[in-house]
Amino acid sequence: MSDAMSHFLALTPMADVTLYHYLVVSAAMFALGLVGFVSRRNMIVMFLCTELMFQGAGLAMIAFGRRWMDHNGEVFVIFVLTIAAAEAALALALVVLLYRKKHSLDTEAWAQLRG
Amino acid sequence: MAGIIANLMSGLAPTLATAHGAAGHAVTNGAHEAAAAHAATPFEFITPDAGPGFALLILALPLLASVLCGVYAALGIKGKFPAWSTVVLLAGSFVATLMAAGTVFQSNAPLIVHGFDWISLKWGNVPGQSLTANFSLFLDQLTVLWMLFVTGLATLIALYASEYMAGDRGYARFFGFFALFVFMMSCLVMGDSLVLLYLGWEGVGLCSYLLIGFLYKKPSAVAAAKKAFIVNRIGDLGLALGLMLAFTQFGSLEYKEIFRQVAELQAGVAHGHEVPWSIRAIPLLLMVGAFGKSAQLPLYVWLPDAMEGPTPVSALIHAATMVTAGVYLIARFLPVFELNPAALNTVAWIGCLTAFFAATIGMATYDIKRVMAYSTVSQLGYMFLGLGVLSSAGAGNHVVTHAFFKATLFLACGAVMHGFAGQLDLRRLSGLWHMKGWKIVSASMLVGCLCLAGFPLSAGFFSKDMIIAESFVTEGFGGSLLGLLALLTAGLTAYYTFRVFFRVFVGPVEYHAGDEHHGDDAHDDGHGFHPHAPGWAINTVLVTLSAFALAASIPYLIMWFGASHDGWITGLVSHSTAKASNITVGVDHTATFLGANPHFIMYFVSGGIGIVGILVAWLLHFRGRTEAATSPGAEEAARAVGPILTWATNKWYVDEFYDFLLRKPLWFLAHVFYFIDALLVDGIVNLFGWMPRAIGGSLRPSQNGFLQSYAVGMTGGLALLLVIVWIVG
Numbered sequence: 001m002s003d004a005m006s007h008f009l010a011l012t013p014m015a016d017v018t019l020y021h022y023l024v025v026s027a028a029m030f031a032l033g034l035v036g037f038v039s040r041r042n043m044i045v046m047f048l049c050t051e052l053m054f055q056g057a058g059l060a061m062i063a064f065g066r067r068w069m070d071h072n073g074e075v076f077v078i079f080v081l082t083i084a085a086a087e088a089a090l091a092l093a094l095v096v097l098l099y100r101k102k103h104s105l106d107t108e109a110w111a112q113l114r115g
Numbered sequence: 116m117a118g119i120i121a122n123l124m125s126g127l128a129p130t131l132a133t134a135h136g137a138a139g140h141a142v143t144n145g146a147h148e149a150a151a152a153h154a155a156t157p158f159e160f161i162t163p164d165a166g167p168g169f170a171l172l173i174l175a176l177p178l179l180a181s182v183l184c185g186v187y188a189a190l191g192i193k194g195k196f197p198a199w200s201t202v203v204l205l206a207g208s209f210v211a212t213l214m215a216a217g218t219v220f221q222s223n224a225p226l227i228v229h230g231f232d233w234i235s236l237k238w239g240n241v242p243g244q245s246l247t248a249n250f251s252l253f254l255d256q257l258t259v260l261w262m263l264f265v266t267g268l269a270t271l272i273a274l275y276a277s278e279y280m281a282g283d284r285g286y287a288r289f290f291g292f293f294a295l296f297v298f299m300m301s302c303l304v305m306g307d308s309l310v311l312l313y314l315g316w317e318g319v320g321l322c323s324y325l326l327i328g329f330l331y332k333k334p335s336a337v338a339a340a341k342k343a344f345i346v347n348r349i350g351d352l353g354l355a356l357g358l359m360l361a362f363t364q365f366g367s368l369e370y371k372e373i374f375r376q377v378a379e380l381q382a383g384v385a386h387g388h389e390v391p392w393s394i395r396a397i398p399l400l401l402m403v404g405a406f407g408k409s410a411q412l413p414l415y416v417w418l419p420d421a422m423e424g425p426t427p428v429s430a431l432i433h434a435a436t437m438v439t440a441g442v443y444l445i446a447r448f449l450p451v452f453e454l455n456p457a458a459l460n461t462v463a464w465i466g467c468l469t470a471f472f473a474a475t476i477g478m479a480t481y482d483i484k485r486v487m488a489y490s491t492v493s494q495l496g497y498m499f500l501g502l503g504v505l506s507s508a509g510a511g512n513h514v515v516t517h518a519f520f521k522a523t524l525f526l527a528c529g530a531v532m533h534g535f536a537g538q539l540d541l542r543r544l545s546g547l548w549h550m551k552g553w554k555i556v557s558a559s560m561l562v563g564c565l566c567l568a569g570f571p572l573s574a575g576f577f578s579k580d581m582i583i584a585e586s587f588v589t590e591g592f593g594g595s596l597l598g599l600l601a602l603l604t605a606g607l608t609a610y611y612t613f614r615v616f617f618r619v620f621v622g623p624v625e626y627h628a629g630d631e632h633h634g635d636d637a638h639d640d641g642h643g644f645h646p647h648a649p650g651w652a653i654n655t656v657l658v659t660l661s662a663f664a665l666a667a668s669i670p671y672l673i674m675w676f677g678a679s680h681d682g683w684i685t686g687l688v689s690h691s692t693a694k695a696s697n698i699t700v701g702v703d704h705t706a707t708f709l710g711a712n713p714h715f716i717m718y719f720v721s722g723g724i725g726i727v728g729i730l731v732a733w734l735l736h737f738r739g740r741t742e743a744a745t746s747p748g749a750e751e752a753a754r755a756v757g758p759i760l761t762w763a764t765n766k767w768y769v770d771e772f773y774d775f776l777l778r779k780p781l782w783f784l785a786h787v788f789y790f791i792d793a794l795l796v797d798g799i800v801n802l803f804g805w806m807p808r809a810i811g812g813s814l815r816p817s818q819n820g821f822l823q824s825y826a827v828g829m830t831g832g833l834a835l836l837l838v839i840v841w842i843v844g
Contacts, residue, residue, distance in 0.1 A: 108821065
């Protein structure tokens with residue numbers, strides 16, 4: 001068992017928040033988003049899940065940036081956030097349009113694009 | 116014009132002079148002296164001079180006529196413009212030939228007229244490593260002889276066709292092909308190299324194909340056209356191989372070089388040298404081409420079927436000119452043939468057997484145009500016999516006289532066909548002589564029949580006798596068997612010729628219309644049929660041609676009374692490469708037939724046989740005949756010969772035999788190959804087409820359209836990648 005895991009599970013009294021803690025949180029966020037994306041069919045929820053994966057990745061980058069004292073990580077995350085904001089507007093507009101067509105948010109309603 | 120006639124006559128002058136000198140002697144002596152002229156002196160070739168450029172017009176004018184007809188057809192011009200421009204330009208070509216003849220007669224050497232440089236290849240510096248074939252003309256008296264009747268007859272027959280083809284949708288197309296044929300025939304005859312001859316050879320074959328299949332909506336015409344083309348391919352293969360072998364042996368395809376070397380070879384033979392087999396094989400190959408084009412055994416089968424073409428085409432191409440191309444080829448290369456007596460022997464026997472065989476079929480055929488076709492095959496056989504027994508002069512004479520009387524016969528048959536809506540069955544026509552407006556046709560038919568039957572003192576009589584007599588005196592050719600068979604054939608010829616005349620042109624008047632109607636005068640309105648007599652164009656041409664056919668005998672008569680057996684054409688033939696040198700084949704000057712010189716006695720024997728044939732035809736087909744369908748004599752004769760008549764009417768089942776021997780096996784083989792192609796070749800090709808489809812089909816279900824399954828796929832892929840990285844890393 002690695003040190004980070006030991007800290008996280010509070011097996012040792014050491015209370016310092018290290019890089020590993022951030023990475024574990026980041027991985028958890030990403031995994032939750034992925035599971036949500038795969039298991040849910042509601043377009044808005046699926047969209048939110050992708051946002052969750054985004055933020056997980058962003059958290060990892062900020063953690064690395066902090067760890068190596070390199071601001072590229074933070075800059076990149078701010079850039080991604082900006083893009084994500086624009087993309088969210090676009091994606092939600094699409095969702096609205098798709099909803100108007102089928103009166104449903106279920107992705108199964110759009111399954112005719114099969115080969 | 117007067118100068119040209121004078122030149123033509125000057126060619127005769129020496130012969131006439133000797134004739135007058137010998138007038139005091141007995142006829143037999145004169146003939147013996149003439150025979151003694153066949154001394155064995157090697158062939159000599161005189162180096163050619165440059166000739167007059169206007170001779171190129173002989174070729175250029177028909178080509179121009181053909182192009183003009185193409186323009187008329189493209190512009191959709193109606194009317195008789197194609198006919199008139201063709202007739203005028205062909206007449207121009209004939210005049211140019213006459214003028215060229217005048218120049219040629221004044222020159223001792225052959226003339227070469229350079230048109231333009233055509234093929235010039237060089238791949239080494241050694242002789243034989245270059246090929247030169249210019250578009251040049253080779254003019255000697257043999258060329259002139261051929262071109263005179265080719266262009267002359269073409270002009271007359273084009274005039275005939277202007278009326279005959281009237282109302283046909285393909286009027287311009289007809290004259291375009293017709294003029295193209297004359298151009299190609301000129302290339303064949305006048306070319307100064309084997310390459311140009313080959314071009315013309317294939318060109319006339321093409322035109323023949325196009326014109327036999329002129330009525331391309333008629334299945335029998337299309338089949339006949341294909342048959343003619345395919346059978347000719349077999350012969351042309353022989354010609355092509357002969358041409359290639361000649362190139363390897365002589366290192367050139369130009370006549371002037373080939374004949375220079377042949378003259379050396381013949382001089383060598385005179386000194387007892389052997390001719391290498393590779394050179395002796397050349398005539399054997401060339402004659403295969405000649406047999407195909409001139410419809411000899413075993414390749415004659417296409418010519419009778421070629422009668423599906425319009426009658427002017429049958430008259431010009433399939434009777435008078437194109438089919439004599441084989442005779443021209445052998446006559447032109449007679450010095451080469453003389454290097455191999457076996458080749459000459461083959462030519463003589465094939466010719467003689469063809470003459471006999473075709474005559475037997477002609478006796479039992481009911482279609483008058485096909486009777487004439489078999490007669491053409493038979494007469495061409497005589498020409499080959501003449502060449503084979505080294506009577507190139509006889510062959511030359513027979514070509515010319517035959518061209519005129521056979522064209523007359525065909526055009527007369529064509530007039531009948533035209534007037535009676537395609538009726539050609541001699542059992543359904545009778546007594547045309549007594550019908551209004553058919554006198555000229557009947558009289559021309561009579562003239563043609565007399566010439567073909569070898570009636571005494573007609574042109575055909577003289578030219579045929581030269582060949583038959585020569586086959587008795589030339590040594591080493593199966594004794595007198597050739598001559599006897601040729602004499603028998605002469606009797607058969609007289610019979611089948613006058614069978615047609617007595618059945619169709621005299622006797623009770625009776626006719627039944629055929630089932631073809633010419634465009635503007637369809638008689639299918641249910642009001643009965645009225646035959647329409649030929650108009651001025653057809654009558655003019657018939658009168659002119661029969662006048663020529665009659666007049667062709669006058670020079671013979673002059674010389675006959677002058678105690679010479681040489682015809683007027685003999686002078687032309689012996690001033691060319693076609694002159695026989697008798698270097699390998701001797702002449703038996705002491706040979707006799709019925710106790711006399713064959714050249715002398717033959718006039719009486721063959722004349723008598725001709726008259727007997729005519730009498731038999733009269734007995735069987737005229738005496739006591741009251742209806743068109745049959746006659747008492749013919750029925751009696753049919754009972755006497757029994758099934759032989761049926762066999763002969765069915766052409767001795769040669770077509771069926773070829774069908775069984777060649778067509779059926781080929782058909783079977785074609786189907787075998789078809790299945791191999793369909794199963795194996797197509798199978799492999801289709802397999803490659805089927806594979807991507809199969810792969811795509813097996814992968815298609817993964818594209819199910821559900822977003823989640825794609826996401827799972829991506830996640831799974833990512834996981835797989837991570838695992839790999841974890842293991843490897």
